Amino acid sequence: MIRLFWRDITLAFRSGGGFGLGLGFFLILVTLVPFGVGPNAEMLSAIAPGILWVGALLACLLSLDRIFALDFEDGSLDLLATAPIPLEGVVAMKAFAHWITTGLPLVIAAPALGLLLHLDSAAYRWLIVTLLIGTPALSFIGAFGAALTVGLKRGGLLLSLLVLPLYIPTLIFGAEVVRRGAGGFLVGTPLAMQAGITLGAVALLPFAAAAAIRVALR
Structure with a gap:
């Protein structure tokens, strides 16, 4: 399991498909927004x-098809499915590796990019907290979507259509926590809802994704 995790981390950094692509897209999107809506600070x-x-969500979405596609193409996924290790654990490790290479860099970069959008100073800690809590859910939900579309030609568009509706609750509660934090309001309810979504995704979706992979490999 640990070797599989480090293998995925190494491949993501070498190819740039996780770390570089997601972080670059996030930077470009946030940089372009002031040009589109104007320099009005308020x-x-x-x-x-x-x-x-939204930028973090779309950045996570970009590299989802790489979670299983490369392993499927070179036959590694068949070996992992028949290995004596649980396939559910393989899915969890791959989703966690995706978060480390895609979600975590976004968490680190978000406060700096918040300066470009004049984010309220009181909202910075809640931005970091919500991204830390919510981005793992994006990776695990994405792993489930990638498992459903593994082996399909040009499955990237279908993957996006499947995953985006599942991302919406995490997006809503994450942005709401930051807005409430900026206004000095209580954030307990939306933060608890977001944490519940993440815990549910981490606990249940590896099993659903493993079942989808087994069906795809038959």
């Missing part, structure tokens, strides 16, 4: 939580 501050969360 307007940018109001939309900053939503923009940062």
Whole structure:
């Protein structure tokens, strides 16, 4: 399991498909927003939580098809499915590796990019907290979607259509926590809902994804 994790980390950094692609897209999106909506600081501050969360969501989406596609193409996925290790554990390790190479860099970069959008100073800690809690759910939900589309030609568009509706609750609660934090309001309810989504995704989706992979490999 640990070797599989480090293998995926190494491949992501070598190819740039996880770390470089997601982080670059996040940077470009946030940088372009002020040019599109204007330099009005109050307007940018109001939309900053939503923009940062949408950017993080789309950045995670870019590299989802790489979670299983490369292993399927070179036959490694068949070996992993017949190995004496649980396939559910393989899925969890791959999803966790995706988060390390895609989600975690976004968490680190988000506060700096928040400056470009004049994010309220009181919202920074909640931005970091929600991204730390919510981005693992994006990776595990994405791993489930990638498992459903593994082996399909040009499955990237189908993967996006399957995963985006499942991402919406995490997006809503994450942005709401940041907005409430910026306004000094209580954030307990949306934060608890977001944490519940992440815990449910981590606990259940590796089993669903493993079942989908077994069907695809038959």
